[in-house]
Amino acid sequence: MSDIIAADQLRLFIERIERLEEExxxxxxxxKDVYNEAKSNGFDIKTMRSIVRLRKMEKHHREEAEMLLETYKQALGIE
Known part of the structure; x- marks a missing residue:
């Protein structure tokens, strides 16, 4: 009997995951449609993706990443 319950529970989990994957x-x-719309209005998609990625980061992580990028740029003579 517990095998049937476990199988039903597993099936329900799989179905939930499948629905969420579709969503x-x-x-x-x-x-993707929003990025395409922005692109058609003259915005640079690569830059927008970078901004979205930066906005997801906590402030101290963003500052650390920016300092590291600046350090690498200086080491390579990029300015």
Whole structure:
């Protein structure tokens, strides 16, 4: 009897994951559409993606990443 319950529970988990994967795909498609719309309005997508990535970071992590980038640029003579 417990094997049947475990199998039912497993099936429910798998079905939930499948639904969430479908939702994730839909959201990813929506995000792609927004980037394409921005691009058609003259915005640089690569830069926008960088800004989104930076805004996700905590302030101290962002500052650390910016300092490290600056250090690397200086070491390579890029300015």
């Amino acid at each position: 994730k795909k839909g959201i990813a498609d929506d995000i």
